Amino acid sequence: MQFIDYAEIEVQAGNGGDGIVAFRREKYVPAGGPAGGNGGRGGSIYLEADEQLQTLLDFKYSRYFKADNGKRGGPNNCTGASGQDLIIQVPCGTLIYDLTSEETIGDLTQPKQQICVAQGGKGGLGNRHFLSNHNRAPEYALPGLEGEQRRLRLELKLLAEVGIIGLPNAGKSTLIAALSSARPKIANYPFTTLVPNLGVVRKPTGDGTVFADIPGLIAGAHAGIGLGHEFLRHIERTRLLVHLIDITANNPIEDFHTIQDELKAYGKGLSSRTQILVLNKTDAAEEDLKAIVKEELAQYTPLPILEISAATGEGLETLLNLVWQNLEKLSEATPLMPE
Structure with missing residues (x-):
């Protein structure tokens, strides 16, 4: 369709x-x-x-x-x-x-x-x-x-409580496929996802929560560059953002700043939306690299930093628990730290 x-x-x-x-x-x-x-x-x-x-x-x-x-x-x-x-x-x-x-x-x-x-x-x-x-x-x-x-x-504007954002190839489609029954097109090249994908993720209580995989943003998306400009509006209705970063990328720190800058440039309160910061593809990274990236990111943001592998399922339960906690306590200034 x-x-x-x-x-x-x-x-x-x-x-x-x-x-x-x-x-x-x-x-x-x-x-x-x-x-x-x-x-x-x-x-x-x-x-x-x-x-x-x-x-x-x-x-x-x-x-x-x-x-x-x-x-x-x-x-x-x-x-x-x-x-x-x-x-x-x-x-x-x-x-x-x-x-x-x-x-x-x-x-x-x-x-x-x-x-x-x-x-x-x-x-x-x-x-x-x-x-x-x-x-x-x-x-x-x-x-x-x-x-x-x-x-x-x-x-x-899609009605999703949780928006998954990040640069192309960050693993957003793989994550939404792992968490829900959604089956988006997944391939190892930029802009595989050309439309937002929706998936329903079940809470422990049995209620369903809609997650949206927002197509990859790039630098300048707010000004009409790339695909992200077409879909930034879909983030406006989300209550919580999961910012996914590919830890195996050339410069994960720069990738973090790129997305944050685009949210600020677009405006409409997106930069102040509650976020969870997630390092993906940790199964393919050395422990030393994980420690270095987390330490550097901590210098720029007070956000909790999770490690997951959407491909293997590692860390997904911790991520979901944090999502459910934040959805219940969005009045707090910053996301809760994982237990």
Whole structure:
């Protein structure tokens, strides 16, 4: 499935039906009077969050949506039928903006949550509505009002509590595969992961927590360089970041600074998000190297530094325990130290 997290669409609510001019003329009704019915209201357009959807791919091919118009009023004071509302399904985590005003219309985060993005037009009044002591036989009615028309921008921000970040080849996809049932594409070259991968990891209590493997950031990602710029927005909703560093890389310390600098440059509070620092691929590193890297990193950050091997499973239980503790105590200034 192609991952699309941005789309622009146009929505047109239905127009209201026209009111009509009509009079009762039954044979045995001496005072018939006006009997023109009101027009029906136009259909409105709603966006609804659907937990089964993971992408905005559908809107790549369908960009214009229109609800039904209301029907015109009928004789004998009959109101016209209302136009059917149109409900458009979007993934949970979709933000809706008005393209003209840049106003934020809504944020759909819960399954079945709905928001009206275009209001249907009101039906016009029939001539029965204008009956008065001064006008016993009104011969005019009102047309229906036009439905609301809007151009919208949809942005998908993944709903994941834990985001796994790091440079390309840090082992993020291997880690999420080891922790969950997710099966991302894994290979030994940069930018294997071209889309965010989601995996559900079970807590000891049995509840599921969503982890997101964010595609590799590189220096300058916040300014549009590389792939990371496309997916930095997905980190915004995460409560906890697992910063993965390849200890076998040429310069793990520089790699650490690269990611931290990108979080600061992007802004929106990402640099102050609770983090756990993890050295990966420790099964392929000598003990002396591990000690040197940890000692140098400790000079730049107060974060706890864990050692794991996503490939062999070493240290994963300790990592998960720390994740669960931090999710429960996010009000603390710094992550908890592992026991």
